Amino acid sequence: xxxxxxxxxxxxxxxxxxxxxxxxxxxxxxxxxxxxxxxxxxxxxxxxxxxxxxxxxxxxxxxxxxxxxxxxxxxxxxxxxxxxxxxxxxxxxxxxxxxxxxxxxxxxxxxxxxxxxxxxxxxxxxxxxxxxxxxxxxxxxxxxxxxxxxxxxxxxxxxxxxxxxxxxxxxxxxxxxxxxxxxxxxxxxxxxxxxxxxxxxxxxxxxxxxxxxxxxxxxxxxxxxxxxxxxxxxxxxxxxxxxxxxxxxxxxxxxxxxxxxxxxxxxxxxxxxxxxxxxxxxxxxxxxxxxxxxxxxxxxxxxxxxxxxxxxxxxxxxxxxxxxxxxxxxxxxxxxxxxxxxxxxxxxxxxxxxxxxxxxxxxxxxxxxxxxxxxxxxxxxxxxxxxxxxxxxxxxxxxxxxxxxxxxxxxxxxxxxxxxxxxxxxxxxxxxxxxxxxxxxxxxxxxxxxxxxxxxxxxxxxxxxxxxxxxxxxxxxxxxxxxxxxxxxxxxxxxxxxxxxxxxxxxxxxxxxxxxxxxxxxxxxxxxxxxxxxxxxxx
Numbered sequence: 001x002x003x004x005x006x007x008x009x010x011x012x013x014x015x016x017x018x019x020x021x022x023x024x025x026x027x028x029x030x031x032x033x034x035x036x037x038x039x040x041x042x043x044x045x046x047x048x049x050x051x052x053x054x055x056x057x058x059x060x061x062x063x064x065x066x067x068x069x070x071x072x073x074x075x076x077x078x079x080x081x082x083x084x085x086x087x088x089x090x091x092x093x094x095x096x097x098x099x100x101x102x103x104x105x106x107x108x109x110x111x112x113x114x115x116x117x118x119x120x121x122x123x124x125x126x127x128x129x130x131x132x133x134x135x136x137x138x139x140x141x142x143x144x145x146x147x148x149x150x151x152x153x154x155x156x157x158x159x160x161x162x163x164x165x166x167x168x169x170x171x172x173x174x175x176x177x178x179x180x181x182x183x184x185x186x187x188x189x190x191x192x193x194x195x196x197x198x199x200x201x202x203x204x205x206x207x208x209x210x211x212x213x214x215x216x217x218x219x220x221x222x223x224x225x226x227x228x229x230x231x232x233x234x235x236x237x238x239x240x241x242x243x244x245x246x247x248x249x250x251x252x253x254x255x256x257x258x259x260x261x262x263x264x265x266x267x268x269x270x271x272x273x274x275x276x277x278x279x280x281x282x283x284x285x286x287x288x289x290x291x292x293x294x295x296x297x298x299x300x301x302x303x304x305x306x307x308x309x310x311x312x313x314x315x316x317x318x319x320x321x322x323x324x325x326x327x328x329x330x331x332x333x334x335x336x337x338x339x340x341x342x343x344x345x346x347x348x349x350x351x352x353x354x355x356x357x358x359x360x361x362x363x364x365x366x367x368x369x370x371x372x373x374x375x376x377x378x379x380x381x382x383x384x385x386x387x388x389x390x391x392x393x394x395x396x397x398x399x400x401x402x403x404x405x406x407x408x409x410x411x412x413x414x415x416x417x418x419x420x421x422x423x424x425x426x427x428x429x430x431x432x433x434x435x436x437x438x439x440x441x442x443x444x445x446x447x448x449x450x451x452x453x454x455x456x457x458x459x460x461x462x463x464x465x466x467x468x469x470x471x472x473x474x475x476x477x478x479x480x481x482x483x484x485x486x487x488x489x490x491x492x493x494x495x496x497x498x499x500x501x502x503x504x505x506x507x508x509x510x511x512x513x514x515x516x517x518x519x520x521x522x523x524x525x526x527x528x529x530x531x532x533x534x535x536x537x538x539x
Contacts, residue, residue, distance in 0.1 A: 005033045012041025017050075032063050040072040048076035052085050065092070067101045074107035078114035086111040090124075102128065106135035113142025118151075133167050141173040144180065150416075152177035153186055166197065168205050175208040182493040182520060184216035185414045203231050207239050214243030217491040217518040217525060234265055241274035247525045248534035250282025257291075269300050276306060280313040281524055283538050288313040308337045315345025316538060320354055336366035340375075347375045347382075355379045370396065370403040371496075408472035409493045412483050419475040428479065433470065436478040440469070443508035451501040468501050473519060477509065487515060494521045503539075507531050 004027055011020035020041050027034065035058045042051035055073055058065070065073070070093045077086035090099065090108055098104045105128040112121035125131070125139050136159045143152035156174045159166065166174075171194050178187035191209060201209070206229045213221040226232070226240045237260045244253040257275050260267065272295050279288030292310055295302060307330055314323035323342050327334050339361040346355030359376040362369070373396045380389035396403070408419050419426065426432060440448075450468050473494050480490040498506075498521045510517050511531030519526040527534035 001027075001029055001031065001034075005031075005037060008034065009037040009041075012037055012044070015045055017041045017045050017047060032066060032069065035063060036066065036069045036072065039069060039076070043072045043076040043079075046079070048079040051076035052080075055089070065096065065098075067098050067104050070096075070098050070101075070104045071107040074104070074111040078107075078111035081115070083112060083115035083117050083120070086115060099124075100127075100129055102130045102132055102135070106132060106138055109135050110138035110142075113138050113145070116142075116146060118142055118146060118148070131162075131164070133164055133170070136164055137167060137169045137173065140170060140177070144173045144177040147180045149177035149179075149181035149183065153181075153183070153190075156190070160193075166194075168202060172205045172208045175205070175212040179208070179212040179215040181416065182216050182409065182491070183411055183414075183416060184213075184218055184491060185411055187212045187216055189414075201225070201228060201230070203229065203233055203236060207235050210236070210239045210243065214239070214246065215520070217520060219243055219247045219249070219525075232265075234268060234271065237265055238268075238270045238274055241271065241278070245274050245278035245281060245524075248281060248527065248536075250278045250284055253278035253282075254284075254287060267298055267300065269303055269306070272298075272300055273305050273309060276309040276313065280309055280316060281535065281539070283317060283536070285313060285317045285319075304332065304335050304337065307332070307334075308341050311338055311341040312345070315342055316348070318345075318349055320345055320349060320351055324354065334361070336362045336369065336372075339365070340369075340372055343372055343375050347379050350379065350382055352379050352383050352385070367399060368401050370401050373401055374403060404496060406472050407495045408476040410476040410480050411491065412480065417476070417479060419472045419479070421472050421475075422470045423472065423475050426475075426479070428482065431482055432475055432478045435482050436470070436474055439478065439481070439509060439512070440505075443505060443512055446508060446512065448505060448508040451504055468499075471499065471502050473498060473502050474505065477506065477517065481513065486513075489516045489518065491518045492520070494519065497521050497523055497539075498526065503533065503537070507533055 004023065008020050008023050008027075011017070011023065020038055024030070024034065024038050035054060039051045039054050042048070042054075051073065055065075070089065073089050074086060077083070077089055080086075093099045093104050093108070099108065105124060108124045109121050109128075112118070112124060121139055121142050125135060128135060136155070140152045140155045140159070143149070143155065152174060156166070156170065159170070171190065174190050175187065178190060194205075206225055210222045210225040213219070213225060222240070222243045226236065229236055237256070241253050241256060244256060253275060257267070257271070260271070272291060275291045276288055279285070279291065288310065292302070292306070295306070311323050311326060314320075314326060320342070323345060327338055327342065330338070339358045343355055343358040343362060346352070346358060355376060356379070359372055362372040366372075373392055377389045377392040380386070380392065395401075406421055409416050410419075411417075417426070423429065452468065473492055476492045477490065480492070484490065498519060503526065506517055506519060506526070506528045508531060510528035514530075517528040519528070523539055524535065526539070
C-alpha cells in the first residue's frame with residue numbers, strides 16, 4: 001500500500017491525474033493517504049469538481065479526513081464561483097476540530113477570499129489562534145482581486161507590524177492593490193520595501209510591479225521594470241504592450257510587438273488585443289487591420305474583445321458604415337459591447353440615425369447599463385433634440401437604470417482625495433472653487449472656449465457653462481494645484497470617460513501652469529503637456 005500510495009502521489013504531482021485515477025481504481029486497499037493524494041492531485045491540476053466529488057465517497061466509507069485532506073478540498077472549493085461547497089467543508093472541518101489548525105484555517109481564508117466572500121474570510125482570519133504568511137497572503141490577495149486596494153495595503157502594513165515577512169506572493173498582491181487604487185506613492189513605498197528586504201525581481205512579481213507603475217501613470221518606471229526583468233515571459237510582454245497602448249504610445253507598442261516576435265515569443269489572444277487597442281487609440285487603421293488578419297497565422301481565434309476593438313478602430317476613424325458591416329459579418333453573435341463601440345463612435349461623429357439603431361441593439365442585450373443611455377442622450381442633445389434626450393432620461397428612470405456617479409481621485413502626500421461633481425464636502429472646498437474660477441479665467445484668455453455640447457439640459461449658454469464648471473476632475477486638478485509645488489506632475493484618476501470640455505480645459509491648464517497632467521479614465525491615459533494631449537484628441 002505504501003508503494004502504491006507513493007506511485008499515485010508521483011503521478012498526481014507530475015500532472016498525470018488520469019494515470020493516478022486509474023491506479024486508484026485498481027488498488028484493492030485504500031487508506032486516508034490514498035484518498036488525500038488523489039484529491040490533492042485533482043485540486044492542483046485545475047479539476048476541482050473531480051476533487052470535491054471524492055469527499056462524500058470517502059465519508060461513506062467511514063474515513064476521517066485529516067488537515068491535509070481539508071486543505072486540498074478547500075483549495076478545490078476556492079476554484080469554484082460559489083462558496084456553497086466550501087461552506088459545507090468548513091462545517092465538516094469545524095466538526096472535526098481542524099478549523100483552528102493554521103493550515104486548514106489559512107485554506108479557509110483563501111477559499112472564502114477566492115469566492116469573493118471577504119467578510120467570511122476576515123472572520124476566519126481573525127479567529128485563527130496562530131497565523132502564518134499563507135493566511136496573511138490569502139487575505140491580502142482576496143482584497144486585491146476584489147479591487148479593494150486600500151484594505152490590502154492596510155493589511156500589508158499590519159503584517160509588517162506583527163513581524164511577518166512578506167513573500168513574493170505578498171508583494172505581487174500588494175502591487176495589484178496599488179494598481180487598482182492608482183496609488184503611485186504607496187506603490188513606490190512597497191517597491192522600496194521589497195528592494196530593502198532583498199526581494200528578487202522574479203517574473204510574476206515583476207509583471208505586477210510593471211502593471212502597478214503603468215496603471216498609476218508612471219510609464220517610464222514601468223519601462224525600467226521591464227528592462228530589469230531577468231526573464232521575460234509572454235505575460236511580461238503583454239503587460240508592457242498594454243502599458244504602452246494605454247498611455248497612447250501606439251508606435252512603440254507595435255515596435256515592441258515586432259521585437260517580441262523576432263526573439264521567438266509566441267503571441268496569444270491577450271497580445272493581439274493589446275496591439276489592436278494600440279492601433280485603435282493611435283488611429284492606425286491599416287496597421288490594425290493587418291494585425292487582425294495576422295491572428296490567423298498564429299492560430300489565435302478572435303474573441304469578442306478583439307471584435308469590439310476592430311469596431312472601435314473603424315469607428316474612431318469615422319468609417320461608421322464599414323464598422324456596421326463588420327458587425328453584421330462577424331462569425332459570432334454581436335454582444336452589447338460590440339454595439340456599444342459603434343454607439344460611442346456615433347457620439348463622436350454625431351451620427352444620430354446609426355447611433356439610435358446601435359443603442360437599441362445595446363438596450364436589447366444589456367438594458368441596465370447606464371453608459372449607452374447616456375451616450376444616446378448625448379447624441380440627441382448635441383443635435384438639439386432635447387425632447388428625445390429627455391425621453392432617454394425618462395426611460396432610464398422608469399427602468400431603474402442608474403447612472404454611475406462621476407468620481408475623480410488625486411493622491412497628495414500618500415493620501416488619496418476623492419471628488420464628485422459640484423463637490424461641497426471637501427474641507428478646502430472654498431479654496432478649490434476659487435482656484436478653478438481663477439484658472440478658468442486665465443485659460444479663456446489663451447483660447448479656451450467651454451464646450452457646452454456636453455451639457456444635457458435645455459438651458460441658456462451661461463447656465464450651460466456653469467454646469468461644466470465643477471466637474472469632478474476639474475475640482476481634483478484645482479486641489480492638486482493648491483497642494484503641490486510648481487513643476488510637480490499631477491496624476492488624476494476618473495471612473496468614467498473624461499468629457500470633451502474637461503479634456504480641452506486640461507490641455508490649456510497644462511500650458512498655463514507648465515506642468516504635466518496625467519489623467520486616467522476608463523479608456524486610457526491622457527498625458528497633457530504644453531497644451532496638447534498624448535491621445536491627439538483621438539479618444
